[in-house]
Amino acid sequence: MPTSDDYTVAWIAPLEVELTASIRMLDVGHKKLPQSPVDHNVYHLGSINNHNIVIASLPTTGNSSAAMVITQLRNTYKQVRYGLLVGIGGVHISNGPIHLGDVVVNEPVDDHSGTIHYDHGKALEGYFQRTGYLHSPPNTLLNAVRALSTEQAICGDNLLSPHLERIDTKSISLRHYQYPGVDQDYHFNSNCSHLEKGKPCDKCGCDPRQKVDRSAQDSEDEIYDDNQKPRIKVHRGTIAAGEKVIRNGQERDHLANQYNILCFEMEAAGVMNDFPCLAIRGISDYADSHKDDRWQGYASAVAAAYARELFFHMPIDDTKGQGNSTGT
Template identity: 35%
Template sequence: MSPPYKREHYQIGIICALHTEAAAMIAMLDESHPTLPPQNDDPNKYSFGSIGDHNLVIACLPAGNMGNTSATTVANNMKRSFPIKFGLMVGIGGGVPSKKSDIRLGDVAVSQPTGPHGGVFQWDYGKTEQGGKFHRSGTLNKPPTALLHALQSLKIHDINKGIPLEDALATMATNNPRMVEEFGYEYQGADEDRLFHSAYDHATGETCEDCDVKEVIKRKPRKNTIPRVFYGNIASGNQ
């Protein structure tokens, strides 16, 4: 039986922008914890649990309120309610493949300071200079040293033994079959992983069903569907 948890037991905060992201994050918990009563001045709604030895408190942005301002408000409320030491933003992103990083649908991107950036930079923040050139100036500080040490250990383990993402996803599907059967929380297949030329102007609509298949870049098939982990800068923005 789990011990009675109090607010001081939660020092790692997870924030998700979308409810679909929060649902996946909650499903990845090793153990779920009972909900704690809310603070009078905190409108956030929280989920509680643990992964390994780490207790986590999870919050999602309010429905229909996206962007940095909303995320900042949720984070500040979380910090007032819990003694948060580390905060993580977890969710869905659009990969930017390159010759060095052949990122595909379903892969994982982990923020890591690279070059002049601290691991995350705001791609739509800056000023337009003479000649119409946009100069980006939005960047965040590097993560705490403790997290960078943990990241280095993760990368070493990834090389030596690999990260058991496939096992974690299989466990999630077994424990939460409705997520797979009704909401499609599973690998969508290589046919859905289509990379178009960057200059291509996509057809209107929520999917690429009507887009020109001649603009799809041909890529070498992978040997398996196990997700890979990539490390580097992550672009964030309000647009």
């Protein structure tokens, strides 16, 4: 049976919907271990491709909650070297042909680290000065990201689809992880606000003429692979972390165009500067007022599937075994 010193990777899944998808990606599960008296997290332990992994969720969303969970985790699992922040995010399409259900991974761009704390800085006279980018992901994880991308390009296969099958969407309790369908992926112009909170766009009168025409990107070959499974595209670049949910198309566009942002989320700023980490985000919305929960399950699943595939491209520490399984 592994001890706490045998675990080298932390996997943070902030929301319950993300946690469930993450647990399903383990090859095997491990028994719980004693924790430090100052560690109040709840863990799911297991391994993927001989990497021993600690999965933790957050008590609440946000940067401070993520920082607290990582701090407590490292009191118990002292040999953890780096982490994966795996969950959902909102996207800005102008910085890439991105659709709901795609994956965004933070990666340094030019002289930037790949992650910014967009609402952290100084309020000066007449404008807000953002102060500093967060640290880059560790080279081990960036190398794995590039190795995965290379294999995808060479073999042409949809590497993530087999991992998605680990989530049995025929089960009633897991049905919300199904692919919602291309007809549920629509994007409105940034100046078009959702008219009635809690109702879908087609029920509250959102003007369909305000939908962005993306027909050039939406051919059958672009959406589905040869096996008629959704084609999951991975985009690499800058992710923005902040303390608030972005639900305004004009604010989204302003920030994204200013910093070349692909994706918005709420946890990376709490961990990136003090803990080597890679952010993996399944795209569940367009960070505007039309945001709803329809794509959260599937987006959580594709993010978890990408994280699982990444473990097949990381170097394996031969001194760390899988330990005994309790089943998953």
